[in-house]
Amino acid sequence: MALSPMTIALIQAAVIGTISNIIAQVIAAQRDNKPLSLNLLSLFQYVLFGLVNTPPNLLWQEFLESTFPSYHPSPTPAAIASASKGSESELNAEAKEGKLVEPKLNKLNTAIKTVLDQTIGAFVNTVLFSMFMNGIQMGMAHHSVEAQNGLGFLLGGGKGGGDVVRYGNVNWGVVWGRTKRESWGIVKAGWKFWPLVSLVNFAFLTSVEARNLVGGLAGIGWGIYINLFAGN
Template identity: 30%
Template sequence: MSEATSPAEPSRLLRVTLEGAIMSAVSNALAQVLRAYRGGGAYIDPVALVHFIIIAVITTPPNYKWQLALERNFPTNPKRDNKVVDAREKKDDDKRAANEKETLSITNTIAKFVLDQTIGASLNTIWFIVMINLLRGEGLNHIMTTIQKDFFPMLIAGYKFWPIVTILNLVVVPVEHRMLVGGLAGLAWGVYVSLMNI
């Protein structure tokens, strides 16, 4: 059975999606409470809360798959080259490998970082703008105008926050936990985005 279709994959995907939905709900609720505290009004708008949960449920699976694809194509700790060795050399190599820490691939880490902060960030920003406006019942013209108006300000705001989270996530966190760590950092980001959009 291939890695992509391992039995644990659907349950892991379900778990990260549930975590994403919960963290999105919490960040949106926090943003609404902050906004109400600063300017009055109702504390929780259930419609806005549901919109953010729906967006998380839809966007978490492709983002999780994206992280897996980045790691598969650019492993943080690539395995040492396989070479033909006799039994004694292999035993010595195995002992050395057990005693050595895995080596961080700087090239692969940079490649993942650049891809995530360009393609990943751009697609996520556009996807968020499109989805929040579709959920609000807006038409194509309004959505296109909103993308033109909000895309770069949101992307630039993200560049003030996400690069440090991304590099720490890529270097320190195992791939299966990156969505959770990213989601925890996303609580703060979600408050910002919610304040911009609720």
């Protein structure tokens, strides 16, 4: 049974998020000249965000493609030549071979999608990331350092005790303040990287699924930066 595009995207998000966070923790340990002690709490939080954020992002990409298609059917050079000669037999032959039209890049639509993706999409994604990470880190701050190196925190155990996330401990005013302070910096940093990825995706890949995969692979490097930015 074939997996749905959404299921594939979620699996990709989990794998990519895991790789990004682990590499970031390795880099941070080397940078700070400390022995590596994998923080599973940080890993859990980052991967969870990827899973939560993937469905709306996939829907956003599908909306952009359906509203501003990257390609439109255009007559092939052979079809234009046959039509100019008025040769119905050649046109019929080309029609049978599927050579009457070919996909042609719509440059205006591609530019529009890139701009929308790097403005509205970038700001919404960044705000959601900052709100989620600051909120969940505050809500899970009661877990002890020992619990961060094991999976006991998922059961609400460990020295920290309590449930997995203490929503009552989240001060959303503080979370929003942190989000406002850091979001613009993240967006500006992203503009040095993501516009090229978006342009390549929209111009050379024809399916949302393929674009999601390429974007995810590019996101490994970006995820490492974000993890380091978040102080992991």
